Amino acid sequence: MATGDIHRKILQRFEALYRAGIRVWPRPQVVEPSRFPASEPSAGTVISPPSHQTGPMAQPLGQEALAGRAGSQVPIATEPMPMHRRACPTGQGNEPSREDLLRELAEQVAACQRCPALVPYRTQTVFGMGNPRAELAFIGEAPGADEDRLGKPFVGRAGQLLTDMITRGMGMRREEVYICNILRCRPPNNRTPTAEEAGNCRPWLDATLSVIQPRYICCLGATAAKYLLQTDQPIGRLRGKVWEYGAAKVVCTYHPAFLLRSPNMKKEAWEDLKLLLRTMGRPIPGRAS
Numbered sequence: 450m451a452t453g454d455i456h457r458k459i460l461q462r463f464e465a466l467y468r469a470g471i472r473v474w475p476r477p478q479v480v481e482p483s484r485f486p487a488s489e490p491s492a493g494t495v496i497s498p499p500s501h502q503t504g505p506m507a508q509p510l511g512q513e514a515l516a517g518r519a520g521s522q523v524p525i526a527t528e529p530m531p532m533h534r535r536a537c538p539t540g541q542g543n544e545p546s547r548e549d550l551l552r553e554l555a556e557q558v559a560a561c562q563r564c565p566a567l568v569p570y571r572t573q574t575v576f577g578m579g580n581p582r583a584e585l586a587f588i589g590e591a592p593g594a595d596e597d598r599l600g601k602p603f604v605g606r607a608g609q610l611l612t613d614m615i616t617r618g619m620g621m622r623r624e625e626v627y628i629c630n631i632l633r634c635r636p637p638n639n640r641t642p643t644a645e646e647a648g649n650c651r652p653w654l655d656a657t658l659s660v661i662q663p664r665y666i667c668c669l670g671a672t673a674a675k676y677l678l679q680t681d682q683p684i685g686r687l688r689g690k691v692w693e694y695g696a697a698k699v700v701c702t703y704h705p706a707f708l709l710r711s712p713n714m715k716k717e718a719w720e721d722l723k724l725l726l727r728t729m730g731r732p733i734p735g736r737a738s
């Protein structure tokens with residue numbers, strides 16, 4: 450299929466998603482902790498954004514809206530979204546597959562130059578991998594050295610632990626889920642992504658998730674939780690609750706790299722996986738249902 454045809458099919462696909470009421474890719478509904486009741490919800494409570502943010506045409510939260518929040522602000526990417534803001538074609542016809550859409554997105558990401566501190570040092574971009582129809586998506590922080598070399602997310606020691614969490618912990622196969630990161634380029638020396646870099650890469654993340662449409666998302670670590678949910682709350686306060694990103698339910702846990710450094714925290718991570726399984730309506734392995 451010619452590039453122009455793929456492009457047209459992608460636009461048609463996004464138009465179809467829009468007609469179906471899926472309009473979360475510009476910006477997810479934002480969880481605003483300060484609007485929640487003062488008391489802490491119990492573990493497993495589903496936390497929804499305030500009603501004024503839940504309409505199908507909920508607007509992106511801009512810098513002004515974030516200005517009143519405590520702590521550092523998360524910048525909103527100012528560049529156009531990769532595809533959805535272009536004029537939608539009116540033609541119908543065969544829609545592109547999710548594989549086509551992700552392939553097109555990955556090609557665009559490979560040419561991305563938005564982060565001047567990252568582009569010169571990357572070997573390649575690391576888009577994401579897994580089931581394009583995954584019910585569950587894992588989101589980590591950024592590629593490391595192994596990921597940068599191989600072009601795939603979570604392939605080093607942390608990746609092996611994530612695989613164990615998925616297979617031995619949750620009783621699923623890694624091929625069933627989708628795995629990606631907040632950033633698609635490795636930060637030098639594996640430093641934490643800056644807020645600006647996370648904002649730059651956010652449109653790619655939103656577009657990817659709008660194609661896959663996972664019903665459940667697991668944030669791996671504080672950076673993933675901070676930039677997906679746009680909150681400054683520490684990971685310790687985000688764990689044990691169910692958050693929302695658009696229509697997807699979100700559970701936060703520790704990053705596998707942190708668990709490798711702090712194996713005593715694996716028990717806490719297992720509690721998070723059990724919450725995730727309960728939220729998904731899946732049995733907890735090793736426990737009689």
Ligand code: SF4
Nearest residue numbers: 561564633634649650
């Ligand atoms: S991290 Fe994301 S936004 Fe920044 S250069 Fe890489 S692909 Fe582009």
